[in-house]
Amino acid sequence: MSTRSSFGDDEQTKVPRIMTFRPSYDEFKNFASYIEHMESRGAHLAGLAKIQPPAEWVARKDGYDIDNINMTIPAPICQVVTGAHGLYQQINIQQRRQMTLRQFMEKANSELYQTPRHFDYEDLERKYWKNITYISPLYAADVKGTLSDEDLDVWNIGRLDTILNLVNTDYNIIIDGVNTAYLYFGMWKSSFAWHTEDMDLYSINYLHFGAPKTWYAIPPAYGRRLEKLANETFVENYNECNAYLRHKMTMISPKVLRQHNIPYNKITQEAGEIMITFPFGYHAGFNHGFNGAESTNFASRRWIEYGKRASICKCRSDMVKISMETFVRRFQPERYENWLRGQDFGCHPEEPGKICASAPPTLNEYEKQASLRAIKSQKRGCSLAATTNGCESNSEAVENPADADDRASVSSYSSSRHLQPVVKVRKLAPKETVVPETSAPPKKYDFNQVAVVRVRRLWNELPSTENGVNLLTNGVVKNTKRMRFQTKVLTLDDED
Known part of the structure; x- marks a missing residue:
């Protein structure tokens, strides 16, 4: 199933289709080369592409008998969706009770959660x-591990050989789900x-077994249109975080996309497809x-400009941030000095003609040298986050917590025990309460508040013998360090 939105004839002819590739095993062997081949054919213009692997490639020789897969799901999430008329917010409530894969399968196939009868994918x-x-369904998302054979050397999702590996090589950092x-x-x-x-990286998703997935994709050239629609619709979320789409809780139906002239494609991924x-x-x-699917991120040289200009969520300290220093230094040496300054x-690759400076470096030689000077000066009130022009006062450091976050080289929910001396990991300062101005734009919907009332009920x-702790006091949904999905913890006493 691959379709496209209905627009005027002129624009419709410009919207790229999702492409499907069927490589031979020889073509398939070199991962990075084949991605370059796909882009030479224009696959990246649609934002999404499908690959049907050659018959010789087998990810798991033992097959997918659930009883033979020793897998425990530590914290499945319950997806509560609120909203109406094609505009929804999804809140993921983390379940405390772990489940085996068989238990999850039995629940998925139960009368309450099973797939309804249907004529075709459109139905x-x-x-x-x-x-x-x-x-509300359950989703076992962000489970560490792999279903691929350890000796799989070709397209092994757990160890793809791309330039994203430099994060581990140069910084000695492993980011779960990003480079694992x-x-x-x-x-x-x-x-x-x-x-x-x-960080606007590439991703790969292999559907090992089971029912299909339906994907919607917006060509990168039209990505700003989606952002504009979301920002104007979910105003309160946008005012709290200008990169709130990275919270992965905004759902907009194809009908609404068509109404706002946002081109999109849709396609179905079957088991065994990438x-x-x-x-x-x-x-x-x-x-x-x-x-069951397996996924990770990867990068290429073409991605570097995207990574330098990617939006960053600063309202959550555990959001993935990757320093671009090693990529700019290695692959754009002619721009390195200006980038440091x-x-x-x-231009953003998808906004030609709109010239602006890329995001300032999170760590550079100027800051390191200034920090050394600050330490040597040993003056009272001198901040270690000094600039090349001198030391900043402690009051300035407190008043600008976002600046301290900008200087963090790599920040994620991964362990930082093995960080090298040149890498900093800093925690976000508590967010100050902002009193909304009277001239603030009118609110259209407050789906988050509706969801909070529903979950509080x-x-x-x-039933509980103890009072417990209500984690939904103000409607703010915080991410846990275990999950890349935004989650809340809700303790249940029994299956119901």
Whole structure:
């Protein structure tokens, strides 16, 4: 299934289609080379591409008998969706009780959660959007591990050989799910909301077994249109974080996209097929039933300009941030000095003609030298976050917590025990309360508040011998260090 939105004839002819590739095994052997080949054919213009691997490539020789897969899901999430008329917010509530893969499969195939009867994929898609707010599904997302054989040398998702490996080589940092593999076990209606990858990286998703996935994708050239629609619709979320789409909780239906003239494609991924997302390619989708997929991120030289200009969420200290220093120094040496000074002017690859400076470096020689001078000066009140012009006062450091976050070289939920001396990891300062101005734009919807009221009601109705702690006091949904999905913890006493 591959379709495109209906627009005027002139624009419709310009919207690129999702391409499907069927390589031979010889073509398939070199991962980086084949990605370059796909882009030479224009696959990246759609933001998403499908690959049907050659028959000789087998990811798991032992097959997928659930009883033979020793897998425990530490914290499945319950996806509560609120909203109406094609505009929704998805809140992921982390379950405390772990599940085995067999238990998850049995729940996915139970009468309550099983896939409804349908004529074809189009009929199932209509049922998905019609019933999206009913019967919240479970999703076993961000599970560390792999289902691929250890001796798989060709397209092994757990160890792809791309320039993203420099994060580990130069910084000695492993970021779960970014430069390692994550597993995703879904059921009917479990979803992934509109987002681009962390730092606008590439991603690869292999569907090992089970029911298909439906993918929606917006060509990168039209990504700003989606952002504009989301920002104007979910105003409160946008005011709190200008990169809130990275929270992965915003869901917009194809009908609304068509109404706002936002081109998109959709395609179905079957078991045994690979999906590739490209830099700044917004994508979303849902599962047709019980299935298992494996995913990770990767990079190429073409990505570097995207990474330098990627939006960063600063409201959550555990959001993935990768220092671009090693990539600029190695692959753009002619721009390195200007980049260090914050004078690397250019255009976002998807916004030609809009010249601006790329994001300032998170760590550079000037800051390091200034910090050394600050330490030697030993003056009272002198901040270690000094600039080349001298020392900043402590009051300035407190008043600008975002600046301290900008200087963090790499910050994620991964362990920082093995950081080299040149890498800094800093925690975000507590966010100050901002009193909204009277001239603030009118609110259109407050889906987050509606969801909080709904979940609080469920919380109060739960049987418990103890009072417990209500984690939903103000409607702010915080991410846990275990999950890349935004989650909340809700303790249940029994299966119901």
